[in-house]
Amino acid sequence: MQKSYVNKGKPESNWILFDASDQSLGRLSTRIAEILLGKHKPNFTPGGDMGDYVVVTNAEKLQIAPKQLVSKMYYRHSGYPGGLKESTMDEMLRKHPDRIIRRAVWGMLPHNRLGRKLIKRLKIFVGNEHIHEAQNPQPLS
Secondary structure, three states, X not given: OOOOOXXXXXXXXXXXXXXXOOXXXXXXXXXXXXXXXXXXXXOOOXXXXXXXXXXXXXXXXXXXXXXXXXXXXXXXXXXXOOOEEEEEHHHHHHHOHHHHHHHHHHOOOOOOHHHHHHHOOEEEOOOOXXXXXXXXXXXXX
């Protein structure tokens, strides 16, 4: 019988910096989800907390197809009758560009306790400035 390897202990978490300007939403969010899960590390263990922290800047400068800006809809519900709100991707990009990236990454993470823990490590900022200079985030090579 073959035993599976489980990495015990807490691996060190690094801080990774992403610049979202002129990046495709899908490719960017896939790479972010991979880093949050820790799949880029050689000692990756499924179901374990192996990932790094991710800082994303320039969230408003994503490269999105014009057709997708008007056709993609985002929905949220207040919990009350008639409380369904909808907005297009164009509206979301103007008002809350960070939520577009956060929703795309959340769809690629496991929807359980681990996923909720990992999504808290994602820090998204509109503009070039961010508040995590002390952690010295490094761009991924």
